Structure formats: C-alpha cells, structure tokens
Amino acid sequence: MCGIAGIHCTSGGAQPQRDELLQMAHQLRHRGPDGDGYFIDNHVGLAHTRLSIIDLATGSQPIHNEDRSIWVVFNGEIFNYVELRQTLEAQGHRFYTQSDTEVLVHLYEHYGTDFVHQLNGQFSIALWDQKQRQLVLCRDRVGILPLFYAEQNGRLSFASEIKALLPVLVRAPELNPLALDQVMTFWSPVGDSTMFKGVLQLLPGEMLIARDGTVRRQRYWEWRYPTDESYHCGTVEQQAEELRALLSDATRIRLRADVPVGAYLSGGLDSSVLTALICANGIQPETYSIRFRDAQLDEGTHQQRMVEHLGVPYHQVECSEADIGREFPRAIWHTETPILRTAPVPMMLLSGLVRTQGAKVVLTGEGADEVLGGYDIFKEAKLRRFWARNPNSRWRPLLLKRLYPYLEINPARAQSYSEAFFGAGLDAPGGPFFAHLPRWSTTAHCKQFYSAEFKACLNEDAILQLEHRLPCTYTQWHAFNRAQYIEATTLMSNYLLCSQGDRMLMANSVEGRFPYLDHRVIEYAARIHPNLKMKVLNEKYLLKRAMQKELPADILQRHKQPYRAPDIPAFFQDGVASEYVNELLSEAGITRSGYFDAQKVSFLLKKIRQGRAIGYKDNMAFVGVLSTQIWHYMFVEKHGRALINH
Amino acid sequence: MSIEHQVKNYILENFLFTDDQAALDVDESFLAKGIIDSTGMMEVIYFLEDKFSIKIDDAEMIPENLDSVSSIVSFIGRKKNA
Numbered sequence: 104m105c106g107i108a109g110i111h112c113t114s115g116g117a118q119p120q121r122d123e124l125l126q127m128a129h130q131l132r133h134r135g136p137d138g139d140g141y142f143i144d145n146h147v148g149l150a151h152t153r154l155s156i157i158d159l160a161t162g163s164q165p166i167h168n169e170d171r172s173i174w175v176v177f178n179g180e181i182f183n184y185v186e187l188r189q190t191l192e193a194q195g196h197r198f199y200t201q202s203d204t205e206v207l208v209h210l211y212e213h214y215g216t217d218f219v220h221q222l223n224g225q226f227s228i229a230l231w232d233q234k235q236r237q238l239v240l241c242r243d244r245v246g247i248l249p250l251f252y253a254e255q256n257g258r259l260s261f262a263s264e265i266k267a268l269l270p271v272l273v274r275a276p277e278l279n280p281l282a283l284d285q286v287m288t289f290w291s292p293v294g295d296s297t298m299f300k301g302v303l304q305l306l307p308g309e310m311l312i313a314r315d316g317t318v319r320r321q322r323y324w325e326w327r328y329p330t331d332e333s334y335h336c337g338t339v340e341q342q343a344e345e346l347r348a349l350l351s352d353a354t355r356i357r358l359r360a361d362v363p364v365g366a367y368l369s370g371g372l373d374s375s376v377l378t379a380l381i382c383a384n385g386i387q388p389e390t391y392s393i394r395f396r397d398a399q400l401d402e403g404t405h406q407q408r409m410v411e412h413l414g415v416p417y418h419q420v421e422c423s424e425a426d427i428g429r430e431f432p433r434a435i436w437h438t439e440t441p442i443l444r445t446a447p448v449p450m451m452l453l454s455g456l457v458r459t460q461g462a463k464v465v466l467t468g469e470g471a472d473e474v475l476g477g478y479d480i481f482k483e484a485k486l487r488r489f490w491a492r493n494p495n496s497r498w499r500p501l502l503l504k505r506l507y508p509y510l511e512i513n514p515a516r517a518q519s520y521s522e523a524f525f526g527a528g529l530d531a532p533g534g535p536f537f538a539h540l541p542r543w544s545t546t547a548h549c550k551q552f553y554s555a556e557f558k559a560c561l562n563e564d565a566i567l568q569l570e571h572r573l574p575c576t577y578t579q580w581h582a583f584n585r586a587q588y589i590e591a592t593t594l595m596s597n598y599l600l601c602s603q604g605d606r607m608l609m610a611n612s613v614e615g616r617f618p619y620l621d622h623r624v625i626e627y628a629a630r631i632h633p634n635l636k637m638k639v640l641n642e643k644y645l646l647k648r649a650m651q652k653e654l655p656a657d658i659l660q661r662h663k664q665p666y667r668a669p670d671i672p673a674f675f676q677d678g679v680a681s682e683y684v685n686e687l688l689s690e691a692g693i694t695r696s697g698y699f700d701a702q703k704v705s706f707l708l709k710k711i712r713q714g715r716a717i718g719y720k721d722n723m724a725f726v727g728v729l730s731t732q733i734w735h736y737m738f739v740e741k742h743g744r745a746l747i748n749h
Numbered sequence: 750m751s752i753e754h755q756v757k758n759y760i761l762e763n764f765l766f767t768d769d770q771a772a773l774d775v776d777e778s779f780l781a782k783g784i785i786d787s788t789g790m791m792e793v794i795y796f797l798e799d800k801f802s803i804k805i806d807d808a809e810m811i812p813e814n815l816d817s818v819s820s821i822v823s824f825i826g827r828k829k830n831a
Binding site: 718719 | 762763765766767768783786788789791792795796
C-alpha cells in the first residue's frame with residue numbers, strides 16, 4: 104500500500120503549490136517510506152508516497168498514459184493486473200512499467216469512469232484527465248483503503264489520511280459531534296462522516312468526479328442479497344467446492360508480489376483457512392501471531408496446532424497490558440478517531456513484528472465473519488427471534504449459555520437479567536436493526552458521560568440517520584442477510600478495516616491483503632442460503648465443510664473466540680494510572696475539551712481505582728473517553744505526536 | 750450510614766456516576782430505567798457480598814431481590830436474619 108494526496112481547483116481556488124504537496128506527503132511517510140513522487144499543473148497537484156511491492160524498479164508514481172494526458176496516483180493493489188494488462192496490450196495499449204498501477208490509466212482510456220468495474224483489488228485512486236479537466240477519486244468496494252476529502256475556498260483536497268489534509272485546510276480542526284455520537288453507538292463514524300468537521304470520506308464502492316466546477320459522487324458497487332429466494336441451488340458439497348475454489352483463487356492472486364507474502368495466524372478458523380490455502384498454492388508463508396499473558400485472551404495453543412499441521416515458520420509478539428497502555432496514543436495518532444476498545448493496539452504491535460522480520464505484505468482473515476456468517480451477533484439474533492416466537496420455551500437458558508462460553512463474566516450468567524440485554528427489540532423482530540440493537544444500546548452507555556453542552560450540539564439521531572441510508576431492497580432481504588449488511592457496512596468498513604486494519608498495518612508500513620473480501624467471494628456468498636452459512640448455531644458452516652479435509656478437526660470445531668485485548672487494566676497498575684491518562688482525564692483536561700462531564704468521569708475513575716469496573720460498558724466508556732481526549736489533544740489542540748513514545 | 754444510603758450511594762456513584770441524590774428513587778427499577786444490566790448485576794452482587802458479608806446464591810439473583818434500592822435493602826435484611 105501507499106499514501107496518496109492532492110489538491111484540485113474546483114471553482115476558482117488557488118493553484119496547488121509544490122510546497123503544499125510536500126507537506127501533505129510528509130504526513131503520509133509511514134504509508135510509503137520507499138519513495139515519493141509528484142505531478143502538478145494549473146488545475147491539480149498529485150502526491151504519492153510509495154511502499155514498493157510490485158515492480159520495485161520502475162513502479163514509481165504518478166504514472167501516465169501514452170500521451171501523458173492521464174495521470175494517476177494510487178494506494179493499494181490491483182490483483183488481476185496481469186490479466187488486465189494482457190487484454191489492454193491486445194487492444195493496442197503500450198506500457199512503460201511492469202506495475203499494476205499502469206493498467207489504471209489505460210483502463211480509464213478504454214472504459215472511462217466504468218474502468219473501476221474491471222478491477223479486482225483494494226484501492227484508493229486519484230486519476231487526473233487533463234483533456235477533460237476531470238478528477239476521478241475512487242475507493243474499493245468494501246473500504247479496505249481509506250480516502251478522505253474536504254472542499255474549502257474553491258479547492259478540493261484529498262488524502263489517504265486526514266492528517267495529510269490538515270496542513271492545506273484553512274479552517275482549524277474541530278470535532279464533528281455527529282461522528283463522536285456515531286462512535287459511541289457503532290464504534291466508529293459511519294457513512295461519509297469523520298471526526299473532523301468539514302472532512303468527509305468517500306464511501307466504500309463510491310467514486311467522486313470533479314469537473315467544470317461541480318463535484319458529484321456515485322456508487323459503483325454495493326452489498327446486495329437476494330430478494331427472490333434466488334440462492335445457489337447445488338448440493339452442499341457442490342457449494343462447498345465452489346466456495347473453496349473461489350477462495351483459493353482469491354488467495355492465489357493475492358500472493359502476487361515482488362516481495363515475500365506472509366500471513367497473520369490467530370489460531371481461529373479464518374486465518375487457519377487462509378494459511379492452508381497459501382500452502383496449497385505452493386508457498387510456505389512466514390506466519391505472525393499475537394500472544395497475551397491472560398489465558399482468557401491467548402490463542403497460542405491453536406496457533407501452535409496450525410503451525411505444526413502446516414509446517415510453516417512462526418513468529419509471535421507477546422503483548423502485555425503495559426505495552427497497550429504505552430502504545431495507545433500512537434494508535435490514536437494513526438486511527439484519527441476515538442475507539443472504544445484497545446484491540447487495535449496489539450494489531451499495531453503485530454505489524455511491527457512483521458516489519459522487524461523484514462517483511463511488508465501479509466494475508467489476513469478479515470471479512471470472513473461478515474461474508475460467511477460467523478459473528479455471535481448473528482447467533483444472538485437467531486436466538487432472540489426464537490424467543491420472540493416461543494416466549495415460554497424452557498430452552499432459553501440453555502441456549503443462552505451456549506452463546507458465550509469463553510467469557511468469565513458474560514451477559515448470560517445472571518439469567519433473569521439477560522432478558523434486559525437480549526430482549527431489546529423483541530417486540531419488533533422484523534425491525535431493520537433487530538440483530539444490532541442490543542449491542543448498540545450497550546455501547547450507548549458511553550453517552551451518559553457527555554457534558555450538557557455537548558448533548559446540546561447533537562441534533563441528529565445516529566441510528567435514525569443510518570436507517571435513512573439503507574438500500575431500497577433492504578427490507579426484502581432475509582433477516583440474516585440484513586444483519587450481515589449492517590455488520591459489513593458499519594463495524595467492518597469503518598472499524599475493523601480502518602481503525603483496526605489499514606491504520607494499524609500502515610503504522611508500520613505493512614500491507615494487508617484480504618482474500619475473503621475478494622468481490623467474487625462476496626457476490627458468491629451473498630447467494631449462499633443463510634441456513635448454510637449458519638447451520639442452527641454452527642457458524643460459517645459452509646466454509647468448514649469446504650475446508651474439512653485440510654484443517655485439523657479441533658480447529659474446525661473450536662468455539663469461535665472473538666479477538667479481544669485488555670482494556671482498563673492496560674492503563675492502571677495497582678490502581679495508579681499513567682501520567683498522560685491522569686492529565687487528560689483530570690477535571691481541567693475534561694473541562695478544556697468540553698465533550699464530557701468532569702464529575703461523571705471522576706466517578707468512573709474512582710470506580711476503576713477501586714477495582715470495580717469489570718463490565719464491558721465501563722471498559723468501553725473509559726477507552727472511549729480517553730481516546731477522545733487524546734484525539735482532541737493531538738488534533739484540535741495541535742500537540743501532534745507529543746504523547747507518543749519514540 | 751444506613752444500608753439504604755450505602756446501597757443508594759453505591760448505585761449512584763458506580764452506575765449513574767453522580768452524587769445527585771435526586772437522580773435515583775429508592776423504588777426505581779434498575780432494569781426498567783436501563784441502569785443495570787446482567788453484567789452490572791454481577792458487580793452489584795460482588796459489592797453486596799463484600800460490603801455486607803453475605804453469600805448470594807445463583808437462585809437468589811432475581812429481579813425480585815435486586816432490582817431497586819428498596820428491594821436490595823429488604824433482601825439484605827432477610828439474608829442477615831436468616
């Protein structure tokens with residue numbers, strides 16, 4: 104991956120200056136430490152920082168077409184570039200590099216803005232057509248790569264990360280209240296909003312076209328599910344074979360690189376499948392894993408099981424609570440948004456391990472749960488629908504216990520109270536957000552820490568706003584598919600792929616590749632019947648069937664363990680907090696930023712110091728408040744990286 | 750300090766994060782007001798066991814015993830007298 108940035112004069116704005124592009128690129132150096140490149144004319148300036156992976160010798164960007172009228176900077180990979188290039192050359196296009204980037208300018212020449220449909224990859228693209236005076240910005244289908252932009256004073260500025268926009272924006276950074284409220288509901292900003300007022304993000308599967316002083320956005324791809332029961336009709340075995348073949352090919356083309364490609368190996372099903380498929384493609388990848396001292400969180404036994412089964416080289420990084428507390432500010436510098444769990448931090452340490460081993464590309468299993476039906480939230484929804492239909496069933500307590508066997512303190516333990524959690528929305532099992540309401544109402548606990556002044560700024564309901572953006576066929580989809588859609592377009596694209604994905608990889612200049620998010624896999628999986636994705640309560644059933652001959656039975660049968668990391672304990676040792684935590688959460692610190700109520704935060708801290716904050720709600724509230732304070736300190740008060748240990 | 754005050758202050762400080770006595774009525778249902786969920790109830794149980802030296806059985810973890818300040822006070826009274 105790389106970093107891209109640029110400025111386009113849309114309606115009378117000042118011409119882009121080289122110094123501005125240099126400033127923007129400087130902020131993206133971690134995304135592309137191997138080089139930089141620039142293009143500038145009277146209307147547009149493009150900047151690129153390069154992480155060289157394909158065509159190390161001649162792949163520097165910006166890249167142009169034959170007559171130098173079309174220029175592109177590009178962050179990501181086009182995995183089917185080999186096939187695209189063959190077709191384009193047969194059509195008469197001449198190439199001057201061996202890179203995947205060059206197919207973009209020729210595809211655009213050939214197909215215009217429809218070129219994007221030809222791409223199998225992960226990308227954010229900025230393409231300048233000098234003849235048409237048209238700028239095209241484009242983001243991959245599911246949001247693996249980020250792309251932000253802002254329009255101010257007749258200019259459209261864009262970049263892979265917001266910190267690269269800040270030097271060229273006129274208005275000082277300011278918090279967007281709706282985005283913070285979205286974080287405190289969905290775990291991340293959703294839609295096109297960002298934490299920064301006036302800065303937007305291109306949606307996954309969206310294109311922005313700027314021409315003749317106008318800027319318009321259009322969707323070119325969207326998650327879709329059957330409205331007419333048109334699911335695959337082959338036998339289970341046939342579908343399992345088809346799924347395996349697609350996943351294998353998605354993996355194969357993601358091994359294309361001029362540097363070694365490794366794999367993240369958590370010990371769970373998804374990464375085990377990928378590592379096995381890499382081996383089946385004839386490569387024994389280096390594997391990289393996180394270890395925790397807390398046995399509840401650690402998956403070392405399962406990692407070892409797969410390493411022995413496949414005979415692959417294995418590297419591990421042990422992540423302590425102190426590591427998380429120390430590295431947390433650095434993670435927020437990269438996420439550029441508050442987070443409610445510390446789980447991204449170990450992912451940043453893991454990419455650090457990859458880099459110190461001299462590698463820079465890994466395959467990783469994100470997307471499997473969304474695409475193939477793996478999350479507990481899908482099981483919860485199934486059970487809750489059962490409850491709604493059978494309110495007096497004696498199976499209820501037993502089913503609840505099956506949901507969360509891996510948690511010491513879990514919502515199902517005090518059974519009489521579990522109804523309050525799982526009962527949310529039971530009166531409307533057909534509602535648009537039936538599966539997600541319990542999680543969102545738990546997360547909304549964080550909102551009680553808002554200050555009165557901040558509450559007064561909120562004039563939009565985050566959930567209602569999300570409802571307004573649902574696709575028109577949404578209500579006709581199977582309930583299981585509706586839950587998949589919400590999961591993929593909220594938590595996955597904006598949190599898992601962004602805060603916990605791209606940003607934590609790029610913090611150490613490492614590229615992640617995601618075979619489960621190959622659009623062919625997604626589109627095939629959309630037509631797998633929900634009963635084959637989750638057979639009763641057996642998640643990712645068809646994937647397990649597809650891989651049953653290649654994985655050990657204990658890996659196939661183990662209960663899904665969500666990836667988690669220590670939250671509050673990472674910031675306190677014997678009840679004493681780190682210096683930066685005390686400072687940012689002090690009454691003065693809280694009052695200065697103004698988002699939270701200082702008295703409420705002080706009671707939360709007192710509860711933590713007494714060792715009483717053990718539930719998810721308090722953990723999320725603490726991490727959410729702290730990360731918002733760090734965000735404010737770094738970006739609004741402009742202290743930048745001052746909190747980061749070098 | 751009475752048991753009622755101790756329990757009420759604990760709920761106020763640890764679940765509503767305030768010392769405003771008007772923020773909670775002693776008969777208010779924790780569940781109905783969304784103050785405490787099942788995980789929170791485990792925290793309450795740890796507190797009650799620790800503070801009042803009682804042992805709460807799984808079968809006693811029911812809203813009738815634990816869903817308001819007043820029901821907790823009655824429950825503790827019954828446990829102490831048992």
